[in-house]
Amino acid sequence: MRTLLFLLQKEFLQVFRNRTMLPIIFIMPVVQLLVLANAATFEVKNIDLAIVDYDQSYLSSQLKSHFTASPFYTIVANEVSVSKSLDMVHADKADAILVIKQGFEKDLLRGHQTELQLLVNAIDGSAAGLMNSYSGQIIQGFIQEQIAQRANVTVPHITIQEKFWYNPDLTYSHFMIPGILVILVTVIGMFLTALNIVREKEMGTMEQINVTPIKKYQFILGKLIPFWVIAMFELVFGLILSKLIFDIPLNGSLLLVFGVAGVFLVVALAMGLFLSSVAESQQQVMFLAYFFMIVFILMSGIFTPTDSMPLWAQIVDLVNPLFYFMKVMRMILIKGAGFMHIMPCLVGLMVLSVLMLTLAITKYRKTS
Amino acid sequence: MKRSNNSIWGFIRKEFFHIFRDKKTLLLIFGLPVAQLLLFGFVVTNEIKDAKIAVFDQSKDYLSLQLVNKLVSSGYFILSDNLSNASQIDEVLKAGKAQLVVSIQPNFAAEFQKQGVASVQLNADASEPNTASILTAYASAIISDFAAENSGMPQQTLVSVQSRMLYNPDLKSVFMFVPGTMALILMLITAMMTSISIAREKEMGTMEVLLVSPLKPWQIVLGKVFPYIGLGFANALLIIILGYFVFMLPMRGSMVLLLLVTLLFIILALSLGILISTVSKTQQVAMFLSMFALLLPTILLSGFIFPIENMPVPLQWLSLIMPPRWFISALKTIMIKGEGLAFVYKEILVMLGMTIAFLSLSIKKFKIRL
Amino acid sequence: MDSSIVISVNKLVKKFGNFVANDNLTFEVGSGEIFGFLGANGAGKTTAIRILCGLLEPTSGDIIVAGFNGYTQRDKIKANIGYMSQKFSLYEDLTVWENIRLFAGIYGVSRKLIQERANLLIENLGLEDYRNRPVADLPLGWKQKLAFSVAMIHKPTIIFLDEPTGGVDPITRRRFWEMIYEAADAGTTVFVTTHYMDEAEYCNRISIMVDGKIVALDTPSALKAEYNAESMDEVFVKLARNSQRV
Numbered sequence: 004m005r006t007l008l009f010l011l012q013k014e015f016l017q018v019f020r021n022r023t024m025l026p027i028i029f030i031m032p033v034v035q036l037l038v039l040a041n042a043a044t045f046e047v048k049n050i051d052l053a054i055v056d057y058d059q060s061y062l063s064s065q066l067k068s069h070f071t072a073s074p075f076y077t078i079v080a081n082e083v084s085v086s087k088s089l090d091m092v093h094a095d096k097a098d099a100i101l102v103i104k105q106g107f108e109k110d111l112l113r114g115h116q117t118e119l120q121l122l123v124n125a126i127d128g129s130a131a132g133l134m135n136s137y138s139g140q141i142i143q144g145f146i147q148e149q150i151a152q153r154a155n156v157t158v159p160h161i162t163i164q165e166k167f168w169y170n171p172d173l174t175y176s177h178f179m180i181p182g183i184l185v186i187l188v189t190v191i192g193m194f195l196t197a198l199n200i201v202r203e204k205e206m207g208t209m210e211q212i213n214v215t216p217i218k219k220y221q222f223i224l225g226k227l228i229p230f231w232v233i234a235m236f237e238l239v240f241g242l243i244l245s246k247l248i249f250d251i252p253l254n255g256s257l258l259l260v261f262g263v264a265g266v267f268l269v270v271a272l273a274m275g276l277f278l279s280s281v282a283e284s285q286q287q288v289m290f291l292a293y294f295f296m297i298v299f300i301l302m303s304g305i306f307t308p309t310d311s312m313p314l315w316a317q318i319v320d321l322v323n324p325l326f327y328f329m330k331v332m333r334m335i336l337i338k339g340a341g342f343m344h345i346m347p348c349l350v351g352l353m354v355l356s357v358l359m360l361t362l363a364i365t366k367y368r369k370t371s
Numbered sequence: 372m373k374r375s376n377n378s379i380w381g382f383i384r385k386e387f388f389h390i391f392r393d394k395k396t397l398l399l400i401f402g403l404p405v406a407q408l409l410l411f412g413f414v415v416t417n418e419i420k421d422a423k424i425a426v427f428d429q430s431k432d433y434l435s436l437q438l439v440n441k442l443v444s445s446g447y448f449i450l451s452d453n454l455s456n457a458s459q460i461d462e463v464l465k466a467g468k469a470q471l472v473v474s475i476q477p478n479f480a481a482e483f484q485k486q487g488v489a490s491v492q493l494n495a496d497a498s499e500p501n502t503a504s505i506l507t508a509y510a511s512a513i514i515s516d517f518a519a520e521n522s523g524m525p526q527q528t529l530v531s532v533q534s535r536m537l538y539n540p541d542l543k544s545v546f547m548f549v550p551g552t553m554a555l556i557l558m559l560i561t562a563m564m565t566s567i568s569i570a571r572e573k574e575m576g577t578m579e580v581l582l583v584s585p586l587k588p589w590q591i592v593l594g595k596v597f598p599y600i601g602l603g604f605a606n607a608l609l610i611i612i613l614g615y616f617v618f619m620l621p622m623r624g625s626m627v628l629l630l631l632v633t634l635l636f637i638i639l640a641l642s643l644g645i646l647i648s649t650v651s652k653t654q655q656v657a658m659f660l661s662m663f664a665l666l667l668p669t670i671l672l673s674g675f676i677f678p679i680e681n682m683p684v685p686l687q688w689l690s691l692i693m694p695p696r697w698f699i700s701a702l703k704t705i706m707i708k709g710e711g712l713a714f715v716y717k718e719i720l721v722m723l724g725m726t727i728a729f730l731s732l733s734i735k736k737f738k739i740r741l
Numbered sequence: 742m743d744s745s746i747v748i749s750v751n752k753l754v755k756k757f758g759n760f761v762a763n764d765n766l767t768f769e770v771g772s773g774e775i776f777g778f779l780g781a782n783g784a785g786k787t788t789a790i791r792i793l794c795g796l797l798e799p800t801s802g803d804i805i806v807a808g809f810n811g812y813t814q815r816d817k818i819k820a821n822i823g824y825m826s827q828k829f830s831l832y833e834d835l836t837v838w839e840n841i842r843l844f845a846g847i848y849g850v851s852r853k854l855i856q857e858r859a860n861l862l863i864e865n866l867g868l869e870d871y872r873n874r875p876v877a878d879l880p881l882g883w884k885q886k887l888a889f890s891v892a893m894i895h896k897p898t899i900i901f902l903d904e905p906t907g908g909v910d911p912i913t914r915r916r917f918w919e920m921i922y923e924a925a926d927a928g929t930t931v932f933v934t935t936h937y938m939d940e941a942e943y944c945n946r947i948s949i950m951v952d953g954k955i956v957a958l959d960t961p962s963a964l965k966a967e968y969n970a971e972s973m974d975e976v977f978v979k980l981a982r983n984s985q986r987v
Contacts, residue, residue, distance in 0.1 A: 005846070006846065009842070009846030010847070012842075012843075013832070013835065016839060017835065020835075021834065023653070023655045023656050023659055027659055031663075034663070035667075038667070038671060038686065039671060041683050042671045042682050042686050044677060044681055044682070047678070048681050049680050051680075093708055093710065094714070117531075118531045118532070119531075120532075120534075120535065121532055123534060123535070123536050123537060124538065125536035125539035125540070125542055125546075126546045126547065126708075127547050128541075128547070130678055131539070135534050139532055159483055159484065159487040159488065159518065159522045160488060160515075160518045160522065161488070161489050161491055161514055161515070161518040162488060162489070163490075163492075163493060163510075163511050164491070164492045164493065165493050165507050165511070166492060166494045166495070167495050167497035167500075167507075168464055168495065168496055168497055168498075169464075169496065169497055169498045170497035170498055170503075173497055173500035173503065174500065175500050175501070178498060178499055178501075198655065202654075202655070207828040207830040208831070208832055210826055210830060211824070211831070211844075213796055214795065215819055215848060216816050216847075216848070217847055218816075281395075282395070284393075285567070285654045285655070285658070286396065286567045286568065286654065289567070290396055290400070290403075291395075294399055294402070297407060297410075298410065301411070301414065302414055306676065307416055308419070308470075310422060311416055311419055311422070312416070313413060316413070316414045333498050333499075334465070334498075338464065338465045340465045340466065341465075343466075344466045
């Protein structure tokens, strides 16, 4: 116990004296939150639309005004030929082209079927899908209006009320921020721990520690406790920033958040310890940690729903600590979920923490 | 002259051996792009299928049952729960047992047929806003269809919308992530690895040994970066081959132009790596500078994952000075749109300018220290 | 076994795969002795010293250090020895005082004693001005002296010094050897490796390793007589010339 205190004192002294670490601990959350929360959005808000109107009629201008009225669309060109508009798409000056063929109004008025053509730049597949469905909705609105003006019989229909729970304005940052906090905590827990230990190896101070009668558990605890504390601090700091800057909802119990984070950090730290015993140089450990982080983050559901992943990926996710933590953070912070709701995830994290810690400690013994 | 030529080749050979002896790192360098491509290709998908829904059917008549059947048979939804009272909605959404709860009004069939209007409420878990809006859009479309089918009116569509998806008719995400992965991996291998490996020589004190050797400083730096050009290029080829054969990415433009642009980007990334190494004393500093100056922007501000047009204006400006943004843009134009030099000259000029700027800055820094 | 023997090694073998780093080493070191451990680069000195310090597990052979078994009681060995590696390995970002406190603390020295010994140590080395400055600011010679003193902070039975004077100026080297003599006079056994043959002359006894084997072991004067040499330098060159590994 006494030995441990000396080690902890040393570790904290070093962290607070390190001119690389300190800025990272304080600046990283700010930068990540500001940049990530603003940049990481799949919303499609500014669609540059070129309209080629061969009809030049009252109804075609009615249709155009539907697009102008939508906040999503900016009409960047009018009344040019299709090929000219295509050039604009090539040069990234337009995202989509709407072609209204000649005779559009005439067909509509006679009750004949008519057609519109929509050309979408689909290099970004998901954005193209959204653009397509937005345009479809606007055109649908236009048609409904036409039908309503003409028909006087009521057609039986179903009114659909949409209710968006927990995030009525569909604010994307409320979705991203819990995810960013997870990444933040992981970087500190896994990355910095691994880097710190490998640095001691490289510098030779590890050997000096190894010739002392220090026990393995003392050394490991001496390394894990400081980074656990720093990462927890980071989480608190990040939460405060998110509340102040983005006004994210804090619907659930913060105590529960910290409880789960505490368990998650044990897994992350154990992974850091494990990586540090596999790697010999800081360059190597950085690559290793980066590799696992990328895989874990992409599979965690930070950007895309895990339910839609292929089955094998969902099975692999059972050993992905970020998957559980990501889910729990969103459940508690945004939905206000309680202990019983997150129990399965917490159990998963606990099992992982025991497994990972055992693995890390056995591996660590062999190398020294 | 001849002697110094020999010694620089010797030095480059030493650096090559150094990299190839480190089997773990080598494995990672080539494993990383493969893993990343596979993840983006098969795991990270915006496509919604088998979303879990719950139904709160207050009517339970033939029509409401048909509606539920129609929703489930669409392939988008799986029915996970039947609710018996409204308070359960919050419960299933909170626990994540369903992402959408379809609530059908009492006397659904009667209202629909006698009053001509019935109502359905879609309760979406909007903690994932995109999923929520996509799910409600899908459900709304199915319900509207259902209403039209059961309205007893002749089917009539006045306007049909013909959509054509340019360049990417199947809306595959591969067009986004292959160029992005390439930029990211090249940044990682070239800029990050060189900056760390030069910083390492400094930290270990071996840089001084090299500096007093007959090698000139530029030769030392060249020797350090040369192997990484090779590694980076091999990696770029691997990504292109994987993209082509596994993900069916088209190669519409000129391969030569593509490789030239790639080479230019590798040199640009290296010059950035050299610049970083001249300002950092230790490996840790080099590593974190690279993380903040290179990797995060590459992922976030280059249009790799998130479209630049939707970002706040200050971030859009910031993205202009991100080298990968130009590289990715050039890649897409060449590979996917199949355009030639006329459409990418701007990107090439910007990258050339950046390379020159970074190199002259690092030479200045280097001289000051000597 | 003689109670004044503090290191006893019998038929020590250490293999790394097929490579035999230590081939059948047998020697004893007495209490208070200054034992020089010589050999060319790659002869296997560092491997042997790491085994004696409990950092490496031997392949076979008997090892008793400070009365403890080299296989089963490595923690006990570690508590009774000091070690200073050829690479400076105190924490450069901690101050002189913080380094002393850390290592003394790890060895279980009481807080009161830590204060006393630290004050004495700092005074002896003349480091008063550097007490609260990071170790990185110290000149190399002082770093080495500090590392030695820190390795002695818990008053170990044996101190292992792995090339302690590499890259140090002659005056500091002289001062360093004075410190070694002081330690030996106080009863600490000194086990030292070096490349400087003049330093070898300062040792009570020396062993010379070539290709993993001990080829000579005696007092410096006896070795010079045996090999008919003027200096230890000559002895060493005569022995090491036939090495396969250099």
